[in-house]
Amino acid sequence: MASVQVFLEVLIVGLLSGVMYSLVALGFVLIYKASSVFNFAQGAMVFFAALTFVGFIELGAPFWLSLALTVGTMILLGMATEKFVLRPLVNQHEITLLMATIGLTFVIEGLAQLVWGVDVRRIDLGIKDVPIDWVADNTGMLISQLDLFAALIAGTLVAVLAVLFSRTKVGRALRAVADDHAAALSVGIPLQRIWGIVWAVAGVVALVAGMLWGARSGVQFALVFVALKALPVLIIGGFTSIPGVIVAGLIVGAAEKLAEFYVGPMVGGGTETWFPYVLAILFLLVRPEGLFGEKIIRRV
Amino acid sequence: MSAVLPSDAIPAAAAHSRPILAVNNIEVIYDHVILVLKGVSLEVPTGSVVALLGANGAGKSTTLKSISTLLASERGLVTKGSIEFQGERIDRLTPNALVQRGMIQVMEGRHCFGHLTVEENLLTGSYTRSLSRGELRSELEKVYHYFPRLHTRRTSQAGYTSGGEQQMTAIGRALMAKPKMILLDEPSMGLAPQLVAEIFEIVRDLNDKEGVSFLIAEQNTHVALKYAKYAYILESGKIMMEGPASDLADNAEVKEFYLGLAGEGRKSFRDTKSYRRRKRWLS
Numbered sequence: 001m002a003s004v005q006v007f008l009e010v011l012i013v014g015l016l017s018g019v020m021y022s023l024v025a026l027g028f029v030l031i032y033k034a035s036s037v038f039n040f041a042q043g044a045m046v047f048f049a050a051l052t053f054v055g056f057i058e059l060g061a062p063f064w065l066s067l068a069l070t071v072g073t074m075i076l077l078g079m080a081t082e083k084f085v086l087r088p089l090v091n092q093h094e095i096t097l098l099m100a101t102i103g104l105t106f107v108i109e110g111l112a113q114l115v116w117g118v119d120v121r122r123i124d125l126g127i128k129d130v131p132i133d134w135v136a137d138n139t140g141m142l143i144s145q146l147d148l149f150a151a152l153i154a155g156t157l158v159a160v161l162a163v164l165f166s167r168t169k170v171g172r173a174l175r176a177v178a179d180d181h182a183a184a185l186s187v188g189i190p191l192q193r194i195w196g197i198v199w200a201v202a203g204v205v206a207l208v209a210g211m212l213w214g215a216r217s218g219v220q221f222a223l224v225f226v227a228l229k230a231l232p233v234l235i236i237g238g239f240t241s242i243p244g245v246i247v248a249g250l251i252v253g254a255a256e257k258l259a260e261f262y263v264g265p266m267v268g269g270g271t272e273t274w275f276p277y278v279l280a281i282l283f284l285l286v287r288p289e290g291l292f293g294e295k296i297i298r299r300v
Numbered sequence: 301m302s303a304v305l306p307s308d309a310i311p312a313a314a315a316h317s318r319p320i321l322a323v324n325n326i327e328v329i330y331d332h333v334i335l336v337l338k339g340v341s342l343e344v345p346t347g348s349v350v351a352l353l354g355a356n357g358a359g360k361s362t363t364l365k366s367i368s369t370l371l372a373s374e375r376g377l378v379t380k381g382s383i384e385f386q387g388e389r390i391d392r393l394t395p396n397a398l399v400q401r402g403m404i405q406v407m408e409g410r411h412c413f414g415h416l417t418v419e420e421n422l423l424t425g426s427y428t429r430s431l432s433r434g435e436l437r438s439e440l441e442k443v444y445h446y447f448p449r450l451h452t453r454r455t456s457q458a459g460y461t462s463g464g465e466q467q468m469t470a471i472g473r474a475l476m477a478k479p480k481m482i483l484l485d486e487p488s489m490g491l492a493p494q495l496v497a498e499i500f501e502i503v504r505d506l507n508d509k510e511g512v513s514f515l516i517a518e519q520n521t522h523v524a525l526k527y528a529k530y531a532y533i534l535e536s537g538k539i540m541m542e543g544p545a546s547d548l549a550d551n552a553e554v555k556e557f558y559l560g561l562a563g564e565g566r567k568s569f570r571d572t573k574s575y576r577r578r579k580r581w582l583s
Contacts, residue, residue: 091375169427176413176424183411186370187473188399188428 009141010261011254016147018253020212023154025230025237025245026161027205032239033178034198036094037086040101043227044108045203049074050210050219054123055116074203077108082199087192109224118221123214125149150212157208158246161201165242170197178240232280238290247291252276318387320346320481320513321367321403326381328359328366328537330374336362338537339381342515344481349507349514351528351545353521353558359537360517361408364483367515368405369395385481399428402480408489408517410466412473414459418450421458421469425476443472446502464495471502481513482506488520496520500527521558525549533558 024046031039039045052073056066085100127149131142165171177184177194185191210219213226229252237248259275283290321344328337337359344350352360365371366378369390383391385403398404404425413421422443426436444451447468453461458469467487474482484503488496504527506512518524525531525545533541533554541554548554 091373169423172416172420172424173427175416175420179413179415180411182370182373183407183413183470184424185373185395186368186405186407186411187425188396188404188477189424190394190396 005140006261007258008139009143010257012141012143013147014254014257015250016143016151016253017257018250019151019154019246020209020249021229021233021252022158022246022249023205023209023212024227025233025249026158026242027202027209028230028234029237029239029242029245030161030198030202030205034174035086035177035195037097037101038094038239039202040098041081041104041108042202042206042230043224044105044112045074045077045206046210046213046227047219047221047223048077048108048112048210049203049207050123050214050223051112051116051121053207053211054121054214054219057123058121070207071204074207075200078199078201078203079196082192082196086195105224109221113221120218120220121214122218123211125211125215127215129216146216150216153208153212157205158242161205162242170194174198229276232276234290235280236283236290238292241290241292244290244292252279255279317346319343320386321515322384323363323367324382324384326363326366326383327379328362328371328376329379330376332377336376336537337366340534340537340539341381342532342539342542344513344515345530347507347511347513348530349503349516349528351524351531352515352517352534353519353524353531354534355519358534360519360534361485362537363534364405364485364515364517368403368483369393369398370405370407396428399477399479402478403483404474404477404479404481405483406470406474406485406487408485410463410470412458412461412466412469414457416458417455418458418461418465418469419454422450422454422472422476425473428477439476439478443475446475446505447472463490464492464499467491467495467499468502471499475506475510475512479512481515484514484516486517486519488518488523496523503527521554 024042027042027045028039031037031042049070053066053070056069057063061069081104085104086097089097089100125146127146129144129146132145132148135141135143165175173184173189173194174197176187176189177191181191184194209226210223213223217223233245233248233252235248236251237244237246256272256275260269260272263275264271321342323340323342325339325341326337327335327339329335340359340363342350342352342363352363354360362371362376365374365376367383367385367390371378378391382389385398385401388401390398390401390403393401395405413424416424419440422440423436426439431439444454449465450468450472453465458466461469471482471484471487487499487503491499500523503514503516507514514528516524516528525548528545531542531545531548532539533548541548541551543551549559
């Protein structure tokens with residue numbers, strides 16, 4: 001009985017952290033879907049967003065004002081990236097674009113630290129990282145309040161984005177651009193405006209991810225590496241699928257926690273850091289397009 | 301250079317009204333080095349169907365893309381000449397601005413959005429217009445009226461529909477922009493003859509009832525001359541011949557080179573080719 005309870009606790013903690021991985025991965029998917037650019041700078045954007053938010057708070061701005069200002073900053077950053085980095089490189093090879101985003105990573109990281117300093121900060125979202133009493137009393141499981149809150153926020157954001165994509169004109173245009181740039185251009189969809197929107201949305205997603213991760217582990221340079229955890233999520237979920245990365249985030253979150261708990265002791269711990277990548281390699285061997293990645297439709 | 305046929309070679313409509321499209325002596329260069337069009341001029345009278353004929357690589361698609369300004373996204377550049385749509389220079393406009401003015405291109409190879417449903421594909425065509433839900437509905441109904449087949453397939457992913465249905469989707473999508481003129485690139489490509497006829501019948505219908513002008517690039521000379529009113533023949537980036545479609549269909553040279561007919565029945569492909577090669581040296 002106790003072992004079942006422990007299993008469930010580990011699983012739930014894993015799933016909750018998995019939602020956060022989904023959130024980071026979502027930023028990659030948005031941009032990759034619309035412009036086939038693998039945005040290496042997504043992690044830097046997460047860091048930049050969290051740091052900017054904390055910076056405004058420290059300047060004395062109230063919570064909601066800081067949030068609004070940071071959202072504005074991220075939208076500007078996203079649109080500026082599209083305009084000054086990617087637009088001049090349009091029609092270039094994917095590798096060229098990847099290199100550009102790697103360069104962008106250093107610029108954004110440097111800029112963030114130049115403006116806001118290099119100290120580790122705390123974000124206070126008003127939610128404590130303590131177990132929920134009710135759950136602890138009734139089931140004996142220790143589930144963090146913050147984890148649950150973060151998962152709810154992330155879940156809501158994902159749901160809102162999903163509706164925007166499937167129901168609105170811009171969402172439809174975005175999917176059209178993802179399918180066929182040339183055809184989208186031919187029916188009068190302004191590619192650059194759509195790309196600008198996508199980068200802005202990715203910036204806002206980065207902000208939410210940065211705030212939630214920052215609240216849990218402090219706003220520090222290491223946030224940049226959170227983005228690396230998104231890689232196995234992307235590979236498992238498929239680079240082009242929003243539902244894919246959500247499910248994959250949950251899988252990665254749950255699997256790494258379970259592995260850490262059950263396999264870790266056998267190999268001396270540290271399983272959490274590499275297990276997702278092993279999982280990703282297995283997926284690459286069996287299902288390279290990912291769980292829900294778009295199959296290339298090819299008529300013969 | 302171009303051999304204008306005698307008699308009533310000037311399209312009737314052009315005599316009394318301004319052409320909807322006028323292309324004057326354009327040159328197109330790809331990647332700064334490859335000269336593809338070497339001075340192409342053509343006109344589409346308002347409300348007409350004009351065909352642009354020629355073999356593979358003659359420059360038909362390039363001509364259409366220069367007009368629709370899609371060329372810029374393929375590293376092509378119009379270096380000389382001018383293009384006017386309804387009297388306005390359009391060489392430096394974006395495709396978005398051009399669609400808003402009423403000219404849209406249906407690209408070669410259909411280019412449907414494979415992962416969107418047929419109906420979503422059609423809806424993307426109305427991006428440049430702000431329509432209410434009800435107006436969108438009635439625009440969709442209009443497209444379904446011309447293409448009943450799309451109505452039955454409206455919830456299928458476009459990538460899984462047949463070639464003919466994709467061509468219809470692509471044309472229907474263009475119609476959603478409420479165009480005054482459609483540039484149609486190789487609509488017959490890869491389709492069965494029966495379907496080709498069906499598509500061209502719809503084009504004729506749209507021209508009659510909606511007043512949409514068409515410029516159609518085609519390799520299928522026979523069908524194109526049957527449905528067009530006027531035609532230009534393009535070879536190696538130059539207009540070699542032009543005239544009313546019916547005159548061209550009767551013209552001996554066109555018959556020989558493009559329709560594969562000659563006085564004493566079919567000529568072998570080899571004879572025709574060597575003849576053409578010789579002629580090009582002379583010109």
